[in-house]
Amino acid sequence: MEINKNQLLRFTTAGSVDDGKSTLIGRLLYDSKSIFEDQLESVTNTTKKKGQEGVDLALFTDGLKDEREQGITIDVAYRYFTTPKRKFIIADTPGHIQYTRNMVTGASTANAAIILIDARNGVIEQTKRHTFIASLLQIPHIIVCINKMDLVDFKEEVYEDIMSQFEEFASKLLIKDVRFIPISALLGDNVVNRSTNMDWYQGAPLLHELETMHISSDINKVDGRFAVQTVLRPQKEGFIDYRGYAGRIASGIYRVGDEVSVLPSGFTSTIKSINAGEEEVQEAFAPMSVAITLTNDIDISRGDMLVKTNNQPEIEQEFDVMLCWLNNEAAKPRAKYTLMHTSNEQKAIIKKVVYKIDINTYDRIRDDENLAMNDIARVTVRASRRLMIDAYRENRNTGSLILIDERSNETVAAGMIV
Structure with missing residues (x-):
């Protein structure tokens, strides 16, 4: 399968406190060479000041810790990076149980979810909570990263046991695709490069899974749904009789000449014109923002919906x-x-x-x-x-x-x- 190099993959990361989420994201950015030189220099200097050698990977994403300590509200932090094969947006959410709500925000537009499990602790309540939310939001792909394998001597039986724990409870959920990867974010095993410490694992490292994962559109292309945000009545030359209904197409395709019903009133009309910005187009589809005019003068206001007459919510x-x-x-x-x-x-x-x-x-x-x-x-x-x-x-x-x-x-x- 040929990969579209301009295709964007959105993924969210979820895990309990100290599962190594910040280190994992830092490792992804560092090993994929997605760190700017000034960032690297700053983190290297901070690592030295802490009396450590090398680079503390968690520092690439741990700005949120400082904010939390200062009492600043924490929401979702979005990280961006690109590899030769794909573009990525990471929705990074705090692991504390009181911030589970932020996972709902971060996961709502995700194509995939990385769920982190500490190899020493196995499946815990937060694992189940995050997985349940991912299934509720119908995230199509879940990658379970069993982290800190270096702290359990890279034992295959530990990985197999946690995989069985996860499969047992996840079998009750509607999850389409689950993949398991044993990793050490700290040492880099199976994150960007294959691990030499776990030659028993025959799968691909995490970045390869993210780069090659099939992304299917979650936009419903069948059901026409257009919620009116505002009514346009420009009072200038050439637009005296113009009455357009502006909004964003939630799903489906709209074409000039289509019969539509206005809900909740139930009145019907025909699409006279569609404008996308300054350009008049013959058809528009989700998620375009457009202005639609109708052949009939119907009382329509914000919150009303234009739908296909033969396909209604x-x-x-x-x-x-x-x-x-x-x-x-x-x-x-x-x-x-x-x-x-x-x-x-x-x-x-x-x-x-x-x-x-x-x-x-x-x-x-x-x-x-x-x-x-x-x-x-x-x-x-x-x-x-x-x-x-x-x-x-x-x-x-x-x-x-x-x-x-x-x-x-x-x-x-x-x-x-x-």
């Missing part, structure tokens, strides 16, 4: 969502939140907690209405008005939502419609 006011609770404060029963879905913003409540997930066993916990930070649960949401929705497994854009606290304006939860 569900229109519901009450529906079930797999919800990741992200906030420090627990959810309050029947509290009102601001719900954001595509370009739609309205009030909503969590009507019922159907069940929560026990992250260790993946059992469903019923009759527990409490939602605390890091809880993952299936809930029933009721919105103030009807929404145009699809299941997340069919359409990421129209199948996802967030809840915002009205008082603090903080995002308290991320949800995937089921």
